[in-house]
Amino acid sequence: EIVLTQSPGTLSLSPGERATLSCRASRSVSSSYSSWYQQKPGQAPRLLIYGASSRATGIPDRFSGSGSGTDFTLTISRLEPEDFAVYYCQQYDSSPPLYIFGQGTKLEIK
Amino acid sequence: EVQLLESGGGLVQPGGSLRLSCAASGFTFSSSAMSWVRQPPGKGLEWVSAISGSGSSTYDADSVKGRFTISRDNSKNTLYLQMNTLRAEDTAVYFCAKEILGAAFDTWGQGTLVTVST
Numbered sequence: 001e002i003v004l005t006q007s008p009g010t011l012s013l014s015p016g017e018r019a020t021l022s023c024r025a026s027r028s029v030s031s032s033y034s035s036w037y038q039q040k041p042g043q044a045p046r047l048l049i050y051g052a053s054s055r056a057t058g059i060p061d062r063f064s065g066s067g068s069g070t071d072f073t074l075t076i077s078r079l080e081p082e083d084f085a086v087y088y089c090q091q092y093d094s095s096p097p098l099y100i101f102g103q104g105t106k107l108e109i110k
Numbered sequence: 111e112v113q114l115l116e117s118g119g120g121l122v123q124p125g126g127s128l129r130l131s132c133a134a135s136g137f138t139f140s141s142s143a144m145s146w147v148r149q150p151p152g153k154g155l156e157w158v159s160a161i162s163g164s165g166s167s168t169y170d171a172d173s174v175k176g177r178f179t180i181s182r183d184n185s186k187n188t189l190y191l192q193m194n195t196l197r198a199e200d201t202a203v204y205f206c207a208k209e210i211l212g213a214a215f216d217t218w219g220q221g222t223l224v225t226v227s228t
Contacts, residue, residue, distance in 0.1 A: 035214035037155075044205055044221055045147075045155065050214035057216070088155055092213030097169040099145065099157035099213065 002026055002093050004102035012110040019076040021105045023089030028069045033092035036065055036074045039104075040085045048087075049074060076107075084109050112136040112217050114206050119222030126196050126226070132189040132206030132219055140164070140184040143209040146191045148202035149221075156202075159191060160209070174200075196226045 003026040013019055023034075031052035037045040047056040049065035052072060062077040076083055089102040118130040130146070146158040159180035160169045168180050179192040189206050203223050207215035 033213045035212065037215075039155075044218035045215070046218075047214055047216045050210065050212040050216075054212075056214075090155075090214070097160065098171070099147075099160065101147075101155040101157065104154045 001098065002029060002091055002100050004089055004091055004100055006087075006089055006102035006105045008105060009103075010106045010108060012108050013079055014110045015079050015081055017079050019074075019079055019083070019107060021074040021076075021087055021089075021107070023067075023072045023074070023102050025070045025072075025091060029091050029093070031068045031072070033094075034065070034067065034072050035090045037088045037090065038083075038085050039088065045088065079107075081109075083107065112208070114208065114217055114219035116204065116206055116219040116222040119204065119224045121225045121227065122196055123228055124197060124226055127192070127194045128196065128224060130191040130193070130204055130206075130222060130224070132191075134187045134189065134206075134208070137208070137217075139182075139187040144180075144182065144189045145207050145209060145215065146178075146180060146189075147205045147207055147215070147218075148200075148224075149205070150199075150202045158204070161189070193224070196224075198226050200224065201226050 007022045034052040036049040039045040053065045086104045113135045115133045145160040161180045177195045181190045203221040205221045206219045208217040210216045
């Protein structure tokens with residue numbers, strides 16, 4: 001079974017800075033099934049990126065995703081105050097069908 | 111507007127049962143695979159179960175296999191999760207989620223809290 005490891009666990013940055021979040025899979029996975037979510041306290045997760053690099057509907061272009069194989073990255077080009085939240089990566093494994101989440105990266109205001 | 115609304119959560123004793131519901135609106139429910147995802151208090155997300163649009167295929171995480179059953183009634187646009195033999199570690203907010211291309215979840219409900227405790 002695939003294990004997703006996100007790093008860092010906590011990232012402290014200031015508004016206007018660039019954020020780079022990493023998600024590493026325990027074995028090579030399909031980029032077609034790689035997604036990223038944002039979650040704020042008391043809210044449901046929100047889909048940001050699917051298929052490794054496609055932005056979901058309504059997601060600002062400061063959010064971008066990249067990667068392949070075992071390494072995937074979510075980049076926020078210029079942090080806005082509303083971007084401080086917890087971010088999760090997710091992968092789908094088809095054999096057997098499983099949906100795996102990383103443990104999350106907390107993006108906090110420095 | 112695409113919406114998912116969960117209900118059925120609450121306090122239950124260890125070994126007890128509970129059935130969650132998720133009412134869907136704003137999209138063609140029968141065409142969408144659906145999942146349940148849970149989040150223990152203060153912790154991360156864990157996928158629980160998935161079901162195909164027709165309901166003919168279901169998949170479960172090992173942690174709930176044999177205890178939880180996912181189902182759907184496409185005539186009522188409703189997703190269900192029957193939870194039996196509940197344990198303390200099943201305590202979590204349970205979200206229903208709609209799947210899109212790429213096995214991502216583009217729409218989530220607000221969640222319903224299940225607490226397993228004496």
